Amino acid sequence: MSENGDDGTELATNDGQRFDRLPATEEDREVSGRASREEVLDWWDDRFGIPPETFEEASFWEKGKGKIWILDGDLESPVHIEALGMTFLRTRQRHWKPTTNAAQRFGRRATKNVVELDGEQARRFARGEDQEIEWDGDWGYLIAAHEIAGEIEPLGVGLFLHGELQSLVPGGRQRDL
Amino acid sequence: MDPLERYEPILDDFEAFRAACERPLPSVVRVNRIKATREQATRAFDEENVEWTPREWNENVLEIEGKPGNTWPSFHGWTHGQEEVSSIPAFVLDPEPGERVLDSCAAPGSKTTQLAALMDDTGLVVANDSNLGRLSALRFNTERLGVTCAAVTNQDARNFSLKPFGLSAFDAALVDVPCSCEGTVRKNPTALDDWGLDHIEGVAGVQKGILRRAVQATREGGTVVYSTCTFAPEENEAVLDYVLAREDCRLVEYDIGLRSEPGLTEWHGDEFDESIRKAKRFYPHHNDTGGFFCAKLEVGQ
Numbered sequence: 001m002s003e004n005g006d007d008g009t010e011l012a013t014n015d016g017q018r019f020d021r022l023p024a025t026e027e028d029r030e031v032s033g034r035a036s037r038e039e040v041l042d043w044w045d046d047r048f049g050i051p052p053e054t055f056e057e058a059s060f061w062e063k064g065k066g067k068i069w070i071l072d073g074d075l076e077s078p079v080h081i082e083a084l085g086m087t088f089l090r091t092r093q094r095h096w097k098p099t100t101n102a103a104q105r106f107g108r109r110a111t112k113n114v115v116e117l118d119g120e121q122a123r124r125f126a127r128g129e130d131q132e133i134e135w136d137g138d139w140g141y142l143i144a145a146h147e148i149a150g151e152i153e154p155l156g157v158g159l160f161l162h163g164e165l166q167s168l169v170p171g172g173r174q175r176d177l
Numbered sequence: 178m179d180p181l182e183r184y185e186p187i188l189d190d191f192e193a194f195r196a197a198c199e200r201p202l203p204s205v206v207r208v209n210r211i212k213a214t215r216e217q218a219t220r221a222f223d224e225e226n227v228e229w230t231p232r233e234w235n236e237n238v239l240e241i242e243g244k245p246g247n248t249w250p251s252f253h254g255w256t257h258g259q260e261e262v263s264s265i266p267a268f269v270l271d272p273e274p275g276e277r278v279l280d281s282c283a284a285p286g287s288k289t290t291q292l293a294a295l296m297d298d299t300g301l302v303v304a305n306d307s308n309l310g311r312l313s314a315l316r317f318n319t320e321r322l323g324v325t326c327a328a329v330t331n332q333d334a335r336n337f338s339l340k341p342f343g344l345s346a347f348d349a350a351l352v353d354v355p356c357s358c359e360g361t362v363r364k365n366p367t368a369l370d371d372w373g374l375d376h377i378e379g380v381a382g383v384q385k386g387i388l389r390r391a392v393q394a395t396r397e398g399g400t401v402v403y404s405t406c407t408f409a410p411e412e413n414e415a416v417l418d419y420v421l422a423r424e425d426c427r428l429v430e431y432d433i434g435l436r437s438e439p440g441l442t443e444w445h446g447d448e449f450d451e452s453i454r455k456a457k458r459f460y461p462h463h464n465d466t467g468g469f470f471c472a473k474l475e476v477g478q
Contacts, residue, residue: 079341176247
């Protein structure tokens with residue numbers, strides 16, 4: 001399967017074994033289905049209200065199918081190594097999904113789609129349990145947060161559907177607190 | 178044979194040393210400044226009724242009661258359980274934000290994440306390890322602690338290539354080599370079960386190769402920190418002596434605020450360069466820690 005770019009040239013397919021920098025905009029896309037930097041920044045802004053300036057100094061990379069990584073600074077693309085910066089976002093699926101670690105790292109700046117949990121709810125979330133919660137905002141991926149040391153701190157990513165918040169904390173990050 | 182007995186002649190109080198080696202280690206965490214301030218971390222511990230005591234030599238190193246992993250600050254990546262002496266080399270390296278630093282033997286990543294934090298998560302920390310299986314632990318820790326400035330490579334550190342990064346040299350390198358781990362008996366009572374002089378000689382050969390390559394990969398005027406968690410002079414002073422004679426570098430003084438003894442200039446008939454006194458030996462009975470060795474080098478004359 002191939003896809004044509006705006007100028008009619010055929011687009012390359014993603015090489016999942018190396019890091020390729022995301023194109024700046026959709027017009028610069030050379031690899032089929034690859035998200036652009038602009039789309040990634042817009043997505044965090046639209047979904048969580050995290051302003052694009054937050055990521056001014058960062059570059060974004062794809063390695064693996066739809067796995068987007070964030071690196072402070074920049075390097076010549078492509079890069080053949082094991083890991084580059086932090087896993088940040090899953091694309092190439094209908095609903096893009098942020099990683100737990102990106103939500104913890106950047107979620108303090110979020111102004112929408114943040115669900116604040118109380119003490120017991122936060123402990124259940126950290127254990128990886130699903131729970132019914134009161135939430136009349138958007139469905140889909142939310143940043144779950146709780147109050148600690150006088151501030152609201154992100155716990156990770158939850159999926160809210162039909163009155164239930166699923167904890168998406170990966171097994172290795174789950175804790176019984 | 179008792180492996181630690183051979184250090185009796187170089188220790189001030191062998192009985193105190195032996196007794197310390199038999200006690201378990203206190204539980205210590207380092208505050209991860211990428212995600213939190215010391216005040217936030219200690220306030221969160223207070224809210225959970227977890228008792229904490231700052232270490233005198235560094236306020237970001239805290240002794241805490243209980244398991245360090247089962248606290249909210251740990252879940253959020255505000256703190257990282259790290260043995261006290263293991264935090265020495267990154268503090269000695271003291272990298273600046275924006276610098277490019279090589280961590281030759283990085284897994285499982287305590288020192289990589291500490292370097293990134295000291296650099297305010299800017300610049301580039303190349304975290305290398307030759308063991309592919311250990312890279313998952315390294316990646317788990319960099320991500321949990323919110324590091325975005327690290328790049329992970331899987332190379333033999335003895336012939337490390339800078340090619341993937343288009344760099345000609347690093348500003349600094351941390352060389353925390355695989356070793357015979359004699360200093361970790363308090364954490365792991367079976368650490369000395371496979372001890373043998375042939376093992377020490379073998380691992381020393383690898384250490385020499387790794388340190389040489391790190392010096393070559395660091396720019397003129399840059400810093401290289403060499404460390405081990407062992408007492409064996411064959412892996413410490415003898416490795417430094419070998420590399421000093423072959424690469425363009427010199428030992429420099431540093432101050433860390435913990436009690437230490439100077440590097441040895443003689444061991445079992447071998448004499449080492451006088452400057453190796455600037456390296457430091459950390460003994461379990463002096464600061465109630467594990468055992469450690471750390472030297473700071475400057476590249477170029």
